[in-house]
Amino acid sequence: MQPISSEIETVQPERFCVIIPTYNNERTLQRIIDSVLEYTTDVIIVNDGATDGTIAILKKYPQIIQIHHLANAGKGVALRNGFKKAVKLNFDYAITIDSDGQHFASDIPKFIEAIQNEGEALLIGSRNMMQEGVPKKSSFGNNFSNFWFKFETGISLEDTQSGFRLYPLHKIPKKYFTTKFELEIEIIVRSAWKGIVVKNIPIQVLYDPTERVSHFRPFRDFSRISVLNTVLVVIALVYIKPRDFFKRIKKKGLTQYLVENILENSDSNYKKAASIALGVFIGIAPFWGFQTVLVLFLAVVFRFNKAISFAFSNISFPPFIPFIIYGSLKIGGYFVKNNDPLFLDHSITFDNLKNNVLQYIIGSFILATIMAVLFGLIGYLVLTFFSTLKNKN
Known part of the structure; x- marks a missing residue:
């Protein structure tokens, strides 16, 4: 040849x-x-x-x-x-x-x-x-x-x-x-x-x-x-990005990963805080099964830090789920008036199930908003503190 x-x-x-x-x-x-x-x-x-x-x-x-x-x-x-x-x-x-x-x-x-x-x-x-x-x-x-x-x-x-x-x-x-x-x-x-x-x-x-x-x-x-x-x-969104995210965490360790993507990342503190707020909101809101897809999609649309948003969307991991459900139902109870118990006991009817589901959905959106603002604000203050500390050194 x-x-x-x-x-x-x-x-x-x-x-x-x-x-x-x-x-x-x-x-x-x-x-x-x-x-x-x-x-x-x-x-x-x-x-x-x-x-x-x-x-x-x-x-x-x-x-x-x-x-x-x-x-x-x-x-x-x-x-x-x-x-x-x-x-x-x-x-x-x-x-x-x-x-x-x-x-x-x-x-x-x-x-x-x-x-x-x-x-x-x-x-x-x-x-x-x-x-x-x-x-x-x-x-x-x-x-x-x-x-x-x-x-x-x-x-x-x-x-x-x-x-x-x-x-x-x-x-x-x-x-x-x-x-x-x-x-x-x-x-x-x-x-x-x-x-x-x-x-x-x-x-x-x-x-x-x-x-x-x-x-x-x-x-x-x-x-x-x-x-x-x-x-x-x-x-x-459903598989590749989460897979790569967990691979990076496993390779670097959670602490090192968060340091690199939050403290040492070149994004502004405002964008990092907004990314935290987005992740917390999606993690708590009732987007069952679509949280990963939604948080990554919105992070791309708004040009937020995808790693931070995805990390904080996992706020609803198993140990926290009972507290999130309870808080959502409790808050929702102030807006959805019914005589049914907060948690359904023995007799489950369509009406009381419907009332409690509506109570949960409304409460979860309100809780998600409150926690997103809270986490975002705390995140911004902490990031600003570390930025100031870093500049002094």
Whole structure:
């Protein structure tokens, strides 16, 4: 095989292959293949049921590994089958490049050099979306995707939609749920959740309207991506962020964690106190089963300290629950007048159950508000005291 680049001979290029998924891109396909072959002969073409002249073009390249789908199954399926083939052939990394002509094969060495110099990662080519000729819908879609990727993973990227990527095949998830364009989002989010480094490297890009054929269907595919992001956000809030939170606490210890995220955090004392108040309010209020999701969502919306808000939302941990319930019912009793006992004894009827539930809900919101203000105020005073003490020293 030909070396990928004379400048990176120590990279062991046999560990890399290039996957080209294609569907009805006959105007640009041959140019892309020829340009990739200048860097490596380890190429896997996935013909996703093309109905144009794609097969005739691919017959010119019998030396290239080819996968043919009888019908169009979607880019996601094409990539998944390409990954499976690459793993079967014992490749460690796969570089994917679109066949619509927007990418330059001359950027392939950049991906390999990044792995060699900076360590293993999932690399995404970062396009200059501000350059002339870039469709506005592409720029909007990329910004939309970047926002949700950061929300779901906490990682800021400039480009999350580029199809020019390098995947560490043995690190990324083995099974996927999506089959179309949204697979590329699923891969990077779930890879980040596994602890894989996901980052951008700059690449060139060309949007030639006379050659480029895009199969992205704005309404249908954008809807599928939105559904996927909804699912990923829920998973992130319900499982990933709490999991990472407890991992950090376990690694550093509760005391050290609180010191770093409260006393030594760069946020203002006001923002820290507001984060404490938010966490206490959500922890006491009757948002059963949704406290984690809600507190993290609101912390992001209001740009509070997520770690602090989440930590104080756990005020309703088991030893405190009886006191919270009792306080809520007691306070609620001043606003919901009924002759039923504070705690139901023997005869439970729908009416007295309804009255006590209403009593509890109203009381818990009032108690949550009181405690949130109290904790927030105390937190602000304590933080201000330590800040003053620190400045004196």
